Amino acid sequence: MNHPGPTRLIVDDREWHGAMPAALAACAAFAVEIRRLPVGDYCLDDALLFERKTLPDLAASIADGRLFRQSLRLLKATLPAALILEGSARDLASSGMRVEAIRGALVTVSLFMGLPVLRTRDAADTLLTLSYAAQQRRTLANGGLPRHAYRPRGKAALQSHVLQGLPGIGPARAARLIQRFGSVEAATGADLDALSEVAGIGPVIARKVRWAVEEPRGIYVREKGSNSRHSGGPRQHETRTIASH
Amino acid sequence: MNHPGPTRLIVDDREWHGAMPAALAACAAFAVEIRRLPVGDYCLDDALLFERKTLPDLAASIADGRLFRQSLRLLKATLPAALILEGSARDLASSGMRVEAIRGALVTVSLFMGLPVLRTRDAADTLLTLSYAAQQRRTLANGGLPRHAYRPRGKAALQSHVLQGLPGIGPARAARLIQRFGSVEAATGADLDALSEVAGIGPVIARKVRWAVEEPRGIYVREKGSNSRHSGGPRQHETRTIASH
DNA sequence: TGTTTTCGATCTTGA
């Protein structure tokens, strides 16, 4: 649904300092509301989430490992989220952080975690970007433009995380499971044969996964659609040790 | 998909011009191969795909609408892909394109299409970024974030552990889910109403769980009916999926 | 509105 009227911008109260209040006052594009947000710094039309960081902020976040956690939290939010990086490389001079570390972190966040990263020059520029984003979202939501395969990026990460709870499943196999089955629901519902078709998953791991996923009352097997043989051997007993990998 | 030894870099033959050959010669990190790629300009370890554009290139792509199609093709490729933007805003001076147009396009590509965008200064910098990406991919094994190394033994504990990967689900609710549904498979397959019947799980958490478990397609837009303020309420608004194709 | 449960941050311990 689209909100009529001006773009609604919710700003986290902790973010209400520095150049931002003045920049917002000078910008008539938003109906601003200041409130504590559970995650992120800015929320547009209740539909887009942004975390703003100056480059020194970013350097600090990298140094103490906060960036990783924060990005993860943004990705887990059900709203599409992005990271806004404000400032130029010059601002880093005093932080003592090497530019290489920044670059590496951005590759991780952007490419591997799938969190979009946008760069802006200053606070006013950030607001401009926000207004672009809001505008485009409305257009897209109206169906005015053809919709393209937008993937809520962080979801894959979360799904992968869930599947990694399964025995024998780490990041790599979890990613392939999602790729092959499309969802956690489908992956946990897959039978032995389907699981074994996934690259990197053989009969042994497939059976472990089924074992973990199935109902414990297991002597009389009632498999859903599968008419394939039921794991040739005896049902694995509960006391069996599951090797972690 | 994992290659031992040096990073394998396939460069599209059409990309073999300008500063790149020299920069590559000066960079010993890659085993380079020049070949025609079906999509993208660079391919790392047969696992990551990159399209490189200088800022003037980008401006031209925007002007004739190519950017959009190219991004879509990259997204549709089976490999994870990213766009590398090379150069600084100064390079745009002669192109006659306004910086705003660039910004708008980047918001679209990065945020709404979900194609990661990385910025670099020059060819050497681009190669550096590529090498970071290759390095990290090997470390992460293409999957994302490793979950706890520790995995419980025993079926009940393991099942609980798997479910605890879901948002809003900790030990207590995980145990109840197992109790109610009997298995991970059944729990992940349960619909909203069934989930809500479980003690300690209400509409909010039920929706979060379904969100995490379902297939990740579509743009999430806030729904019409909820015009009430959500102060203190969850960030997770009721969402509606707009089918994307 | 009160209680339960989860989640994030900090601190500690051990390698």
Place this chain on the structure above:
DNA sequence: TCAAGATCGAAAACA
């Protein structure tokens, strides 16, 4: 010195 584990507090969601 850094990483993993446990603990604590606060917020959120359920009943």
